[in-house]
Amino acid sequence: MIAQYFQLAENKTDMRTEVVAGLTTFLTMAYIIFVNPAILKDAGMDHGAVFVATCLAAAFGSLLMGIYANYPIALAPGMGLNAFFAYGVVKGMGHPWEVALGAVFISGVIFLALSVTPVREWIINSIPRSLKLAISAGIGLFLGIIALKNAGIVAAHPATFVTVGKLTEASVVLAVLGFFVMIALDARRVPGAIMIAILGTTAVGIVLGLSPFNGIVSAPPSLAPTFMKMDLAGALSLGLVAIVFTFLLVDMFDNAGTLIGLAHRIGIIDAEGKVPRMNKVLITDSAAAMASGVLGTSTTVSYIESAAGVRAGGRTGLTAVVVAALFLLSLFLAPLATSVPAYATAPALLFVACLMARGLTEIDWDDVTEYAPAVVTALAMPLTFSIAHGIGFGFISYAAIKLLSGRISDISPAVGVLAVVFVIKFALL
Numbered sequence: 001m002i003a004q005y006f007q008l009a010e011n012k013t014d015m016r017t018e019v020v021a022g023l024t025t026f027l028t029m030a031y032i033i034f035v036n037p038a039i040l041k042d043a044g045m046d047h048g049a050v051f052v053a054t055c056l057a058a059a060f061g062s063l064l065m066g067i068y069a070n071y072p073i074a075l076a077p078g079m080g081l082n083a084f085f086a087y088g089v090v091k092g093m094g095h096p097w098e099v100a101l102g103a104v105f106i107s108g109v110i111f112l113a114l115s116v117t118p119v120r121e122w123i124i125n126s127i128p129r130s131l132k133l134a135i136s137a138g139i140g141l142f143l144g145i146i147a148l149k150n151a152g153i154v155a156a157h158p159a160t161f162v163t164v165g166k167l168t169e170a171s172v173v174l175a176v177l178g179f180f181v182m183i184a185l186d187a188r189r190v191p192g193a194i195m196i197a198i199l200g201t202t203a204v205g206i207v208l209g210l211s212p213f214n215g216i217v218s219a220p221p222s223l224a225p226t227f228m229k230m231d232l233a234g235a236l237s238l239g240l241v242a243i244v245f246t247f248l249l250v251d252m253f254d255n256a257g258t259l260i261g262l263a264h265r266i267g268i269i270d271a272e273g274k275v276p277r278m279n280k281v282l283i284t285d286s287a288a289a290m291a292s293g294v295l296g297t298s299t300t301v302s303y304i305e306s307a308a309g310v311r312a313g314g315r316t317g318l319t320a321v322v323v324a325a326l327f328l329l330s331l332f333l334a335p336l337a338t339s340v341p342a343y344a345t346a347p348a349l350l351f352v353a354c355l356m357a358r359g360l361t362e363i364d365w366d367d368v369t370e371y372a373p374a375v376v377t378a379l380a381m382p383l384t385f386s387i388a389h390g391i392g393f394g395f396i397s398y399a400a401i402k403l404l405s406g407r408i409s410d411i412s413p414a415v416g417v418l419a420v421v422f423v424i425k426f427a428l429l
Contacts, residue, residue: 002318006070011315018072021314022322025074027192028305029323031348032058032076033330034198034340040298043086043097048221051337053295055327056223061288061300063324066317069280072309073262074323075288078301079352080139081250083146084387085298089243092385095234100243101226102235105293107247112286114252115279123252126414131394132253133359134374138381138390139250140356145382147349150342151175171210171343174201179347186351191308194348201344210343215335226296242425246388247289247299255285255302262306304355369405373398392422 008014037050054077061075089100114120145162148154152172157163165172178201185193206213235244259281281302288300309319360378364370377394381387399419402410411419 006066006316006318008316008318013313013315015318017313018316018318019322021072021309021312021319022074023326024191024312025072025303025306025309025314025319026323026326027195028308029074029076029303030192030326030330031194031198031345032079033327033333034195034337035079035345035348036077036082036297037337038340038342038345039082039086040097043090043100045097045296046221046225047338048334049223049225049227050297051334052220052223052331053226053292053297055220055331057288057292057295057297057300059324059327060291061284062320062327064287065281065284065302066320066324068317069277069284070317071259071262071277071281072314072316072319073259073281073302073306074309074320075285075300075302076327077292077297078251078254078299078303079349080143080254080356080387081247081301082298083139083143084246084250087146088386088388093243095240095243096231098229098231099234099240100298101230101293101296102232103240103244103247104299105230105232105290106235107244107251107299108286108289108291108293110244110248111251111289112283115282115286120252120282123414126412127253128370128398128410128412128415130363130370130374131377131398131415133363134377134394135250135253135387135391137357137359137374138378138394139387140353140359141378142353142381142385142387142390143349143356144353145385147346147353150349151346152343170208171205171341174205174208174210175343175346177201178344179350182347182351191312194351198340198344198348201347202340205341205344206339211341212339214339217332218335220331221334223295228294229296230293242388242392242422246391249391250387251285251289251299251301255282259302262304262310369401369407369410373401392426395419396422396426 003009003015033051033054036054037047040050041047058076065071065073065075085100089095090097152165152169153167154162155165178197181200182193182197185196205211259278285302292298292300363374373394376397377390380393381390384390395415395418399411399415402408
């Protein structure tokens with residue numbers, strides 16, 4: 001019955017291969033159960049509740065993807081969006097985390113509405129490729145500066161804004177070594193390289209007395225501190241429009257890019273370049289985003305780490321179902337999650353930053369009207385400490401440069417409208 005439902009024979013796979021692929025995917029993305037609670041804790045949220053919400057949101061999204069869309073794509077709260085949630089919306093703009101959760105839920109509702117209409121495809125196709133790549137790379141740079149800060153490698157300075165931290169501190173040395181080990185393991189294609197490095201760094205830190213050990217297994221913490229705590233009224237206020245839009249835009253491009261990339265690796269893109277059942281995937285993503293707001297975590301997205309499972313032979317939704325089951329089992333690892341210090345998760349943030357920054361290499365560097373706005377977008381995110389501001393600067397600079405260069409035909413209606421909206425937003429700051 002399982003083989004028939006997931007069409008294993010038609011996809012030239014079997015149950016054993018799918019289970020191994022699911023385990024492989026889980027190992028490559030399980031770091032999120034340690035990293036996400038640590039980031040959202042900085043926003044004032046309960047660590048234990050966010051841990052549970054992270055596991056449940058990942059399980060829900062992955063299960064829905066497997067059963068409804070039948071794709072080997074796993075979901076979990078997205079890196080970059082969690083940083084924007086904590087350091088951009090809550091700490092940067094001063095909004096309560098409940099309002100930020102409301103914005104996550106509303107962005108999911110809008111994403112769902114767009115996914116069942118042609119508007120979604122129109123928006124994705126209207127945004128220049130250079131800006132899409134720059135947004136992804138900029139988020140990577142944003143994660144990078146957070147990683148360096150959490151590791152203690154950079155610190156604040158009144159004159160130069162940032163400077164080198166105390167590199168001789170044991171926690172800084174451990175973070176650096178953890179990053180080197182993580183990269184080396186990934187280069188050797190070791191499954192779960194990120195998680196192995198996080199846990200290894202944590203273990204050494206515990207042995208050296210740098211951080212406490214709280215245990216490994218226990219009953220899951222209470223979800224009550226974050227469940228249904230979203231403030232929809234606050235998120236619907238005029239001042240939150242740009243925040244909702246940022247969650248929506250990044251979620252939309254992230255999921256579309258992940259889907260196309262993985263579909264290409266599986267070999268299911270048709271002659272016209274279209275992906276079968278794309279609407280089902282995007283509907284799943286939007287439902288997972290809505291569930292994130294309800295459960296109490298940042299936006300859940302499709303994970304490019306699913307490529308590891310595809311490389312291991314995963315071809316159907318059974319792979320994603322296995323990932324969902326493993327996230328549910330992870331609910332009992334809450335003590336271990338609270339034992340992981342910031343210097344152990346910082347290498348993971350930096351590694352993800354490296355992966356995302358490579359999008360800059362695909363920009364057309366022979367056309368200054370394309371690469372200049374892209375560079376502005378990518379640089380503005382870490383230097384303004386805001387993904388939303390970086391996106392705004394990108395749209396404004398793209399439209400202005402194209403207009404002044406006499407290439408107004410390159411400006412799509414969507415880009416023109418968004419550029420004007422962001423100009424008004426910055427004028428009212």
